[in-house]
Amino acid sequence: MVRLSVIMPVYNAERFLQPALDSVLRQNAVRELELICVDDGSTDGSPAILEKTAAEDARVTVLHTAHGGPGAARNAGIAAAKGAYIAFLDADDVLNAEALRTALCKAEADAPDILLCASRTIDENGSVTETRGVALHPHRLPQLPPVFSGRELGGALFAVGAVVWARLFRADFLKDRGIAFPPLFRTEDVCFLFPALYLANRISVLDIPLVDYRHCPANPSLERTKELDPLAFWNACVVLSETMRTCGADGAVMTACRLYVLDQIRYNLKRIDTAAGFRAIRERMPAMLAEVGFSEEEKEAMSPRDRALIALADLPWEDALTVALCERREEIFLQQRRTAKAEERARILEHSKAYRLGSLLLCVPKRIRSLLTRGGKR
Numbered sequence: 194m195v196r197l198s199v200i201m202p203v204y205n206a207e208r209f210l211q212p213a214l215d216s217v218l219r220q221n222a223v224r225e226l227e228l229i230c231v232d233d234g235s236t237d238g239s240p241a242i243l244e245k246t247a248a249e250d251a252r253v254t255v256l257h258t259a260h261g262g263p264g265a266a267r268n269a270g271i272a273a274a275k276g277a278y279i280a281f282l283d284a285d286d287v288l289n290a291e292a293l294r295t296a297l298c299k300a301e302a303d304a305p306d307i308l309l310c311a312s313r314t315i316d317e318n319g320s321v322t323e324t325r326g327v328a329l330h331p332h333r334l335p336q337l338p339p340v341f342s343g344r345e346l347g348g349a350l351f352a353v354g355a356v357v358w359a360r361l362f363r364a365d366f367l368k369d370r371g372i373a374f375p376p377l378f379r380t381e382d383v384c385f386l387f388p389a390l391y392l393a394n395r396i397s398v399l400d401i402p403l404v405d406y407r408h409c410p411a412n413p414s415l416e417r418t419k420e421l422d423p424l425a426f427w428n429a430c431v432v433l434s435e436t437m438r439t440c441g442a443d444g445a446v447m448t449a450c451r452l453y454v455l456d457q458i459r460y461n462l463k464r465i466d467t468a469a470g471f472r473a474i475r476e477r478m479p480a481m482l483a484e485v486g487f488s489e490e491e492k493e494a495m496s497p498r499d500r501a502l503i504a505l506a507d508l509p510w511e512d513a514l515t516v517a518l519c520e521r522r523e524e525i526f527l528q529q530r531r532t533a534k535a536e537e538r539a540r541i542l543e544h545s546k547a548y549r550l551g552s553l554l555l556c557v558p559k560r561i562r563s564l565l566t567r568g569g570k571r
Contacts, residue, residue, distance in 0.1 A: 196225040197297055198276030198364065199288075202266030203230055206284035207238040209407065214246050216287035218253070222294035228253045229270040234260030239284075264374030264381035267357075271367060277301075278308075278361045285407045286358060289313070292403045296361055299399045303340050306366040306393035310403035312359040317407065339398075343391040348449035350390055355383045359404045366393065375436075379422070380429035380457075387453075388436045391446065423470035424477060426461050430454045431484070451485050452499070459502050462517055475513045478506040 199217050203210065217228045230243045232255060240257065247253040256269055267281060278300050282288060292310070300308045337345060346353075366372075370392050375384045390396065437450050458474070458481060465471050482503060487495075495503075505513040 194225055195227050195276040196301070197223060197227075197278050197280060197293075197361075198270070198274035199226060199228045199280045199282055200267055200270030200274065201228065201230045201282050201284055202233050202263040202270070203235060203239050203243065203284045204233040204260065204263070204266075205235050205237045205239060207235075207242060209285035210239055210242050212287055213282060213284050214242075214253075216290065217282065218246075218250055220288065220290065220293050223297055226252060227274070227276060229256065229273055230254070231256045231258060231266035231270050233258055233263065233266040261376060262378040262381065264378075264385070265376055267385075268373050271364075271373070274364055276364060279364050279367065280361050280403075281357045282404065283358060283406075287315075287405045287407070289402050289405060292401050295401065296399055296403050299397065300361045300363075303395070303397040304363075305340060305361075305395040305397040306363045307389060307396050308361040309353065309396065309398045310359045310361070311400050312354075312356070312404045312406050313402040314408050315405045340395050341397075343389075343393045343396060346390065346396075348445040350387060350446060351449045351453040353386070353390060355386060356406075357382045357386055358406070359402075360386070362389065375429070375432045377425070377429055377432070379425040383453075384429055384432045384436055387433060387450075388440050391437065391440050391442055420465065420467050420470050423461070423465055423467075423473045426457055427477070427481060430457055430481075434485075448491055451487060451491065452495075454485055455499055455502060462502075462505075463520070468514065471514050471517070472510045475505065475510040482506055 201213065201217075206213075214228070214230075217226070220226065228250075230247075230253065232240050232243055234257075240255075243253075243255045247255045254273065256273060258266060258269055263283075271279060278297065280288075296308060296310055343350060367389070370389075372385065372389050372392070374381050377384070434450060434454065437447065442450065458478065462471060462474055465474065492500075492503075505516060508516070
């Protein structure tokens with residue numbers, strides 16, 4: 194019996210691939226799993242690493258496909274999966290060794306269509322830099338029972354973190370509903386996750402980190418930079434809106450979807466690293482906003498932040514760039530100030546009487562252990 198199928202799309206990932214493979218295959222607490230690696234037309238040493246691993250471990254299946262992007266690779270993995278539940282793992286990330294068994298047991302106990310877990314961000318050295326919960330905006334989530342449906346989320350559906358890793362999906366749910374990734378090279382996750390959430394009758398939550406997401410700015414092969422195609426995100430926004438309507442979403446859910454698309458425009462404007470890329474997005478904005486199609490009622494209910502973004506569409510792109518750079522500079526300043534305040538609080542704590550007393554008390558058992566260890570060696 195295969196309890197879990199882990200699907201890993203692989204494209205030119207040889208630098209990070211082995212730790213990702215090992216993190217799955219060393220899950221001794223969950224032996225009843227399979228690892229389906231989909232080589233997405235790699236041109237580096239990734240295929241050789243995959244074939245060697247498959248020859249050494251019968252739980253590994255390797256599929257070779259033409260380069261079609263991570264979504265197409267994951268679709269091939271879903272079709273081949275034999276597990277009751279499916280997890281997705283990127284080739285430069287790692288599964289948390291302590292969390293998989295807990296997550297799978299939770300899924301088998303609650304029998305959800307989707308189990309939402311948390312994630313951590315790590316750097317290239319493996320140090321944790323951030324821990325993210327299930328939701329990016331917890332204050333937007335309503336009070337919910339332990340197991341709930343996607344429709345109970347209402348407009349808060351788009352508050353859930355837009356990633357497919359750090360989730361478990363019931364395989365029969367995906368296959369019966371025909372839920373699949375679109376043939377996109379970027380932002381394909383949102384077109385899969387949000388329709389799946391909306392269609393799910395049973396969703397449960399386990400707010401522990403299941404995946405360590407490796408932030409690798411020096412690794413352009415795994416995630417195409419936005420500069421190569423600054424408008425790629427918009428293709429996903431269009432597909433997302435169409436898919437949600439096809440699923441039957443309307444009312445507050447579609448309003449939330451439109452606001453999410455607006456957030457995607459804002460995010461990409463801020464994260465693009467070249468003036469040419471910024472200009473491409475800004476000059477397309479009037480057409481984007483027209484295609485989103487906000488009603489007058491929705492515009493009246495918008496936050497000042499959203500209205501300010503829409504106002505950028507009426508500015509020359511150079512002026513819009515100046516506004517965006519000023520906002521980004523303010524964000525960086527606020528983040529630096531928060532960091533400085535946290536460091537100052539830590540310094541105050543370290544010099545407090547309570548901290549010194551606690552340190553002194555902790556030194557006592559260490560000293561005793563040291564003496565006992567030396568005594569035992571004698």
